[in-house]
Amino acid sequence: MSAVLRTVNRVLIGLIGLVLLVLGGSVLAVGLGVRPPSWWIHDGRHDVLLSAAERTRWRDEGWWWPTVLAVLAVVVLLALWWLTAVLRRRRLAEVLVDTGDGEGALLRGRALEGVLAGEANRLEGVAHAHVRLTGARTAPRSRVQLELEPHVDPGTALHHLTTESLTHARNSAGLATFPAEVHLKALKHRAERVS
The missing domain is CATH 1.20.5 (Single alpha-helices involved in coiled-coils or other helix-helix interfaces)
Structure with a gap:
């Protein structure tokens, strides 16, 4: 989730919660017999929010x-x-890398996605790779989409991705585990006329 969307989400939730708290608290207080100020939306215990005249006015x-x-x-x-x-599903913004000194370092999620996709693109028979990180920054997960050339065995491509690219990313980030969800898709070539 982007920072702007996260901020909008928190502000909206805060405002809605504040409005509901004030309205609910005022209805409860007036219902218990507290005398509201003269400008408040209802006057006493037996007052309604919308009178019959207000409901049928328009x-x-x-x-x-x-x-x-x-x-x-x-x-x-x-x-x-x-x-x-x-x-x-939220894209992971950063990954916490264990530096071994008890402090740790933050790695940008997009940087790790880019490196992982670059390594997967260099695998034999992979036409295109797309990587997205999800999960928590201390326990990231990856979603990998591979477009394979028609002649490539999917099992071999998955094996190379797992043993090379994903293992290298896990070791580089100092992660104990790095679960991955991999989607394989065969690239289809259009038939061409040969003369």
Whole structure:
């Protein structure tokens, strides 16, 4: 998750929580008999938030219901966007490398992704490799997508990826384990006319 999205997420959650806390606390306090200030949205224990006159005030206006439905649709779409952004698999921003002195160092996740993808691209028969890091910075996981040339045996390509590229990345970062989810895809060549 990017820093901007993480900040927006925290601010929205904080604001929504604060609004709900203030409204819920005020309803509870007024319900228990606390006298609210004169400017507050309801006056006493038996007061309702919307009176019958307020609920039916705009009923005869032609623009009212389309506007209400449009606003609710926008709120639902924004909530769905927010939910998918939060639940989406997150790209790992940094990996904590054990330096052996008890301190550790931070390695940029994109740098490790780039090096791992570069090594995987150099493997025999690999046309293209894409790597994405997920998990925690102390226990990263990798998602590797390999596009293989048509003549390559997938088992051999997976073996080379595991024993060379992934092992080298695990050892370089000083990780005890480096789980990987590997997706293999055969590259298809278009038929060409030979004359």
